Amino acid sequence: MTLPGSVTRRDLLMKLGLLFNGIVAAILAVPIVRYIMSPVAHARKGQYDSWLSLGDLGQFPTGQTRLAIYRNPVVNPWDGDTADIPCWVRNVDGQQFQVFAINCAHLGCPVRWFPQSSLFMCPCHGGVYYQDGSRASGPPERGLFQYHHKVENGELLIKAGEVPTPGSASNLTSITSGLPRCV
Amino acid sequence: MRLMETIGKWLDDRLQVGATLRETAEHPVPRETASWFYVFGSAAFVVFMLQIVTGIMLALIYVPSAGEAWNSLQTLNHSVTLGWFIRALHGWGSEFMVAMVLIHMVQVFLFGAYKYPRELTWMVGVLLLLVTLGMAFTGQVLRFDQDAYWGLGIGASIASRVPVMGPWAVNLMLGGPIIAGATLSRFFALHVFVIPGLLIAFVGVHLLMVIKLGINEWPMPGRVVRKATYLKEYHELTKKDGIPFVPTAVWKDLFFGGFILLSIAACALYFGPFGPSGRPDPTIIQTAPRPDFFFLWLYAVLSLLPPSMETPALLVGPVVALLALFLLPFIFGEGEKSWRRRPIAVLSILLVAVSLGTFTHLSGYTPWSPVMDAWSSTPIPPQYLRNRSALERQGALVFQLKQCHNCHALDNQGGKRGPALDSVAVLLTHDQLIRQVIQGGGNMPAYGKNLSPAETTALVAFLETLHPPGQPPARDVSRAAALAPDRGALSTPP
Numbered sequence: 001m002t003l004p005g006s007v008t009r010r011d012l013l014m015k016l017g018l019l020f021n022g023i024v025a026a027i028l029a030v031p032i033v034r035y036i037m038s039p040v041a042h043a044r045k046g047q048y049d050s051w052l053s054l055g056d057l058g059q060f061p062t063g064q065t066r067l068a069i070y071r072n073p074v075v076n077p078w079d080g081d082t083a084d085i086p087c088w089v090r091n092v093d094g095q096q097f098q099v100f101a102i103n104c105a106h107l108g109c110p111v112r113w114f115p116q117s118s119l120f121m122c123p124c125h126g127g128v129y130y131q132d133g134s135r136a137s138g139p140p141e142r143g144l145f146q147y148h149h150k151v152e153n154g155e156l157l158i159k160a161g162e163v164p165t166p167g168s169a170s171n172l173t174s175i176t177s178g179l180p181r182c183v
Numbered sequence: 184m185r186l187m188e189t190i191g192k193w194l195d196d197r198l199q200v201g202a203t204l205r206e207t208a209e210h211p212v213p214r215e216t217a218s219w220f221y222v223f224g225s226a227a228f229v230v231f232m233l234q235i236v237t238g239i240m241l242a243l244i245y246v247p248s249a250g251e252a253w254n255s256l257q258t259l260n261h262s263v264t265l266g267w268f269i270r271a272l273h274g275w276g277s278e279f280m281v282a283m284v285l286i287h288m289v290q291v292f293l294f295g296a297y298k299y300p301r302e303l304t305w306m307v308g309v310l311l312l313l314v315t316l317g318m319a320f321t322g323q324v325l326r327f328d329q330d331a332y333w334g335l336g337i338g339a340s341i342a343s344r345v346p347v348m349g350p351w352a353v354n355l356m357l358g359g360p361i362i363a364g365a366t367l368s369r370f371f372a373l374h375v376f377v378i379p380g381l382l383i384a385f386v387g388v389h390l391l392m393v394i395k396l397g398i399n400e401w402p403m404p405g406r407v408v409r410k411a412t413y414l415k416e417y418h419e420l421t422k423k424d425g426i427p428f429v430p431t432a433v434w435k436d437l438f439f440g441g442f443i444l445l446s447i448a449a450c451a452l453y454f455g456p457f458g459p460s461g462r463p464d465p466t467i468i469q470t471a472p473r474p475d476f477f478f479l480w481l482y483a484v485l486s487l488l489p490p491s492m493e494t495p496a497l498l499v500g501p502v503v504a505l506l507a508l509f510l511l512p513f514i515f516g517e518g519e520k521s522w523r524r525r526p527i528a529v530l531s532i533l534l535v536a537v538s539l540g541t542f543t544h545l546s547g548y549t550p551w552s553p554v555m556d557a558w559s560s561t562p563i564p565p566q567y568l569r570n571r572s573a574l575e576r577q578g579a580l581v582f583q584l585k586q587c588h589n590c591h592a593l594d595n596q597g598g599k600r601g602p603a604l605d606s607v608a609v610l611l612t613h614d615q616l617i618r619q620v621i622q623g624g625g626n627m628p629a630y631g632k633n634l635s636p637a638e639t640t641a642l643v644a645f646l647e648t649l650h651p652p653g654q655p656p657a658r659d660v661s662r663a664a665a666l667a668p669d670r671g672a673l674s675t676p677p
Contacts, residue, residue, distance in 0.1 A: 039354040039365075048360035069466050072361050079363040080250025081464035082332065102468060107485060108336035110468040112555065117586040118633045123471035124337070125486035126551040126600050128628050136628035138551075138600075141490045162360040163336065165353055167343030 101145035211425030215401030217432035223287035229440035247371035252327035271451030295520030296399035302512035321374035328459035333472035402520035480542035550599035578645025
């Protein structure tokens with residue numbers, strides 16, 4: 001016979017069983033969440049970006065803007081063509097360079113360079129940029145994304161590895177009014 | 184026949200579902216609901232069945248790997264017997280499924296079926312719309328071509344705009360730093376396991392409630408829903424004037440479902456499968472990515488929103504729309520069901536339909552985008568070159584070479600990003616033309632750094648010839664006066 005308000009042995013065992021399963025679930029959740037969040041963790045530790053070569057400086061004539069292609073540093077064997085990332089290299093005066101991401105700063109479509117009018121145009125929603133990457137017209141809120149770069153042993157190196165997007169481009173240089181500056 | 188009966192009885196003795204099934208099938212429904220208006224929900228379900236079957240067929244060949252997916256689609260299209268037809272059925276099935284879900288939703292809305300006691304049925308229906316659109320988007324990604332690749336880029340750019348969480352969301356969505364193998368694998372998991380699982384669960388709950396609560400009766404003007412009396416009234420209606428769902432009402436569902444399946448097969452046969460378009464190679468930048476039909480309106484909206492409005496609209500818009508849909512049955516849970524007494528409901532549907540239709544139509548000729556090859560492939564109309572001076576013709580050359588034609592149309596040919604220039608000389612004076620070309624403005628880039636004085640002079644000379652015959656070009660009266668040799672010129676007509 002049970003007194004009102006008292007806990008029977010069966011009730012207690014069932015509650016303990018639920019508690020036991022809750023603890024097991026919490027323990028298992030740790031590796032599952034870490035597995036799912038691993039792309040975020042890698043990005044936060046800055047493990048995606050690295051310096052890589054776009055090749056010999058001779059490929060980029062003075063005063064011109066040329067398409068360059070690099071193999072993304074973080075890559076799987078089954079990535080196929082998708083790991084070959086294009087970018088625009090502008091040789092300003094033989095000394096200074098600008099390296100622009102291919103992705104429009106609006107929604108990421110590939111911008112094309114028109115040397116005749118010295119403009120970058122986007123085929124998706126009509127974004128247009130000047131030759132220095134600053135915004136000319138259309139829906140983009142800012143200029144083209146610009147990679148950090150340096151020249152070493154006659155080669156042009158850029159720091160790249162992550163697709164630039166309007167909200168996650170803090171590791172890239174921003175162009176606002178024609179002159180590059182760091183964010 | 185006897186053997187069948189024996190087997191059936193043997194099975195039912197163990198399963199014990201026969202009586203429940205029969206009762207469910209023969210449950211009484213209001214007589215007027217045996218209508219051609221009540222067939223769209225079941226048609227969506229039938230198409231979903233087709234999608235499951237054809238989806239499993241495609242999974243027999245498809246390789247969810249960024250390096251191989253495109254090749255496996257080519258194999259399906261060209262090498263596997265009738266692979267193209269199964270792909271076409273699945274692709275057209277997806278278009279029809281979205282269409283059926285939308286039509287069903289409009290019908291349910293106009294017939295007031297979301298009112299008490301079917302609020303939860305409506306809300307699960309909204310979830311079903313979301314997962315159906317989710318299937319359409321993830322399916323478009325699995326067709327791993329150029330459109331899919333850049334579509335993912337657009338998705339990542341939108342996700343990145345979420346405050347604080349944006350960069351996380353991008354990495355989670357892509358499964359890594361770039362659009363690559365991991366991205367396709369996770370969209371495969373979403374399209375094949377996660378979203379279909381949700382879809383089946385939601386369909387189960389949705390159908391259960393339709394059976395438990397009964398099909399919405401035909402709305403009659405003046406028959407008002409009140410929480411206190413509705414259940415009793417509905418029960419009396421089905422008792423007095425009800426008919427068994429099977430077979431009296433179900434035959435229309437069967438015929439319409441079969442007709443829709445045949446239509447899908449006809450479209451598949453006639454139009455064939457969707458793509459794939461070019462290889463998903465990001466280094467091929469000569470591409471103009473476009474989304475599938477049901478997302479075209481969004482493509483147009485994203486082009487037309489002013490830059491400052493874009494992020495708020497992208498992030499707040501969907502939340503507001505979903506809240507409105509979820510709250511609808513709670514705010515308008517009682518009252519008139521008939522569309523004849525709900526003019527605002529009818530107008531809302533018309534407004535949404537006209538808006539979506541207009542945006543979809545606009546996306547067909549993308550007036551917001553420069554025509555990338557107009558400068559090299561669209562000639563200046565000959566009537567604009569006849570009897571022109573050497574300088575003016577030189578200006579026409581500048582117009583082509585500096586890609587003005589990509590954004591400005593002449594005689595309806597060329598880009599529509601900027602205004603057509605057929606009568607620009609009537610609107611702008613010589614000085615205004617020079618200013619506009621050199622400084623830009625009003626969404627036009629400035630060409631000052633990129634045009635020599637000689638090129639500017641020639642271009643403006645050409646632009647000044649662009650006016651309809653009989654309509655003189657604009658001129659600056661004060662300038663004429665200022666440059667006149669004597670002040671008497673003011674009163675002398677030109």
